[in-house]
Amino acid sequence: MGEDLSKVLEVRELKKGFGKLQAVDGVSFSIPAGNCYGLLGPNGAGKSTTIEMIERIIKPDSGQILYEGKENHPRYLEELGIQFQQTALLPSLTVRECLDTFRSLYGKSRTTEELISLCQLEKFQENRHENVSGGQRQRLLLAVALCHDPNLIMLDEPTTGLDPQARRHLWEIVKSIKDQGKTILLTTHYMDEAEELCDTIGIMDSGKIVIEGAPRDLLLKHFPSSVVELSEATYFSLQSVLEPLVQKKQIRGNTLELFVENIRPLFDVFSRSSEDLEGVSIRKPNLEDLFIELTGKELRN
Numbered sequence: 001m002g003e004d005l006s007k008v009l010e011v012r013e014l015k016k017g018f019g020k021l022q023a024v025d026g027v028s029f030s031i032p033a034g035n036c037y038g039l040l041g042p043n044g045a046g047k048s049t050t051i052e053m054i055e056r057i058i059k060p061d062s063g064q065i066l067y068e069g070k071e072n073h074p075r076y077l078e079e080l081g082i083q084f085q086q087t088a089l090l091p092s093l094t095v096r097e098c099l100d101t102f103r104s105l106y107g108k109s110r111t112t113e114e115l116i117s118l119c120q121l122e123k124f125q126e127n128r129h130e131n132v133s134g135g136q137r138q139r140l141l142l143a144v145a146l147c148h149d150p151n152l153i154m155l156d157e158p159t160t161g162l163d164p165q166a167r168r169h170l171w172e173i174v175k176s177i178k179d180q181g182k183t184i185l186l187t188t189h190y191m192d193e194a195e196e197l198c199d200t201i202g203i204m205d206s207g208k209i210v211i212e213g214a215p216r217d218l219l220l221k222h223f224p225s226s227v228v229e230l231s232e233a234t235y236f237s238l239q240s241v242l243e244p245l246v247q248k249k250q251i252r253g254n255t256l257e258l259f260v261e262n263i264r265p266l267f268d269v270f271s272r273s274s275e276d277l278e279g280v281s282i283r284k285p286n287l288e289d290l291f292i293e294l295t296g297k298e299l300r301n
Helices: 047-054 095-103 112-118 134-145 164-179 191-197 215-222 232-237 239-245 264-272 287-295
Strands: 007-018 021-032 036-040 062-067 080-083 152-156 183-187 200-205 208-213 226-230 246-252 255-260 281-283
Touching: 007 047, 007 183, 021 036, 021 047, 021 183, 021 200, 021 208, 036 047, 036 191, 047 152, 047 183, 080 134, 095 112, 095 134, 112 134, 112 164, 134 152, 134 164, 164 183, 164 191, 183 191, 191 215, 191 287, 200 287, 208 215, 208 287, 215 287, 232 239, 232 255, 239 246, 239 255, 239 264
Parallel strands: 036 183, 036 200, 080 152, 152 183
Antiparallel strands: 007 021, 007 062, 200 208, 226 255, 226 281, 246 255
C-alpha cells in the first residue's frame, strides 16, 4: 500500500485497556494537511488515553498511528508540537528567556521574535512567567509548543479556565497558525470553540468515536430545526397548542427545550398567549445537543 501524504496523521483501530476497563476501543480517524480535527467527549470517554498514545506517552495494545503514511516515521517526534494542559517551566525566567531556553533544545527552530509576534507576547515578554495572567500563560505555552516549527500540533484543552476574551484571543492565534498550513489536533470541552476552529470533529463515548464530520454538516443532518427554551410551567400551560409543533423535547437543568422544524407557528402561539414569556428564548442547535441526542449524556462532565 502506498503512502498517503495527504493525511498528516492517521489513527487506525487504536485500542488500549487498563485491567477490565477498555479505555479506547477501536478508534480510527485521519487529519488531512492543513486541517484542524476536534476530538470531543465527556470525561472518561477515552480522549486523553487516545491523545497520550498519539503523543507516545503510553503504548497502544493494538492499532496503528501513522504520520505522513508511515507507522514509525523517523521525523515524527521532531515535527510534532504539543501544548499540554499543564507544562512546568523553569522558575524565575522571563517570557523571552523561556522561549530562548526551549529553542535551544532543537536543531531547527523559529526565532524568538517570530514566536513573540505569532503568539502576541510583546507586551509582557520581559515579565517573569510566574507573574503573567492565565491567558498570557496559555499563549506562552503555545509559543513553546511552536518553538521548533512543527508540522503537526496537538492542543490539549488550550483554553480551559480562561475568560471569554482570553479564549477568543487564543482562537485567533490558532487560526493564524492553521493559515500557515499547519495541521492541528484539538481536544476541548467548549463546543463553541470546536465549531469555530475545527474542520472536522469526532465525538467519543465509551472508548469509541460515535460520530464524525464537519460541525455544520452534522448539525444540519441531525437538527433541521430551532430550539425553544422555556420553563416547564409555561410549556404545560400551552401544551395543547405547542405539542403538535414540537419534534422532540428534553429537560436540561430547570429549562425545557423544544426542537421545532418551523419557528413561525410558535410566534403565533406566543403572540396570542397571556402567559409571562420573559424566560422564553430561541437558539440554533449546537454540538452539545448533538452529543445528548447520540448518547444521552452531557458533553461536559
